[in-house]
Amino acid sequence: MSDITAKPVAVQMVEITEHQAGQRIDNFLITFLKGVPKSRIYRIIRKGEVRVNRSRVKAEYRLQPGDQVRVPPVRVAEREVPAGPSPRLQQLLEQAVVYEDDSLLVIDKPAGLAVHGGSGVSLGLIESLRAARPNQPFLELVHRLDRETSGCLLVAKKRSALRHLQEEMRAGRVLKVYRALVCGRWPKGMKRVSAPLRKNELKSGERVVKVDGEGKPSVTHFSVIQRFDRHTLVEATLETGRTHQIRVHAQFVGCPLAGDDKYGDEDGNRQLKALGLKRMFLHAGKLGFVAPSGTKLQVESPLPEELARVLGQLG
Structure with missing residues (x-):
């Protein structure tokens, strides 16, 4: 028996709250009409079926507090609501x-x-x-x-x-520092990796990122914290924030992340698993940014115990 049902269709009038204001009407509708294809959403905006304060708007219109949004009848196929978190x-x-x-x-x-x-x-x-x-x-x-x-x-x-924090990130004003264990000995003097990254999607839907001259500019700063016989503990600071950036840049240098099953070394991962590493050794240890209030903040997270134990086994 199918678990697909159909929502009743009817015109809805939505008053925009302060928390909803500031976003584009297309993004608001994508969230509000979950399950509706984006092409359908852009079509109803283009045809004028969506109205704001009784007027037609374009997809880039930014909502204001108190705006009255007319959402036309759109049939949404939805699955049963999944169980909530424990x-x-x-x-x-x-x-x-x-x-x-x-x-x-x-x-x-x-x-x-x-x-x-x-x-x-x-x-x-x-x-x-x-x-x-x-x-x-x-x-x-x-x-x-x-x-x-x-x-x-x-x-x-x-x-x-x-909006403030995402703009700070786009401008490169947010400090993001990670700790990572890599396989092999990190090359001496290799402190900055600048290699453009391009994101590809396989037929399976899996995302894979590769160094590609036609990709987006990507820069990671690395510093060595501790060297082991066949591994290196490094600190990685992001200058840009691309998908899988640290993982792919480390692989590009020839020192893939320990435990990385997508870009890593299978033999090296097997050896580390025997030492107790059950996942990729990558930890976002520090964030520094200016809060919306103007206060400068720096927040840190210690290395999780299960990763610290692996270092103890190596040391």
């Missing part, structure tokens, strides 16, 4: 908050938890956090971390904070 996961996330004020919070993301649902993951960190805080009207990711990466993750509690 109380234990909600408690774990609350305990992982390392900094919070009125406009943002920094959470020490555990490894193995996706930052958002999708791609076979029904429930991610942001959905779980929203479930844990039902009275918080706005919670949005400022940036992302790979599922197997642990450490500092920024979440905005206001749309104005989201």
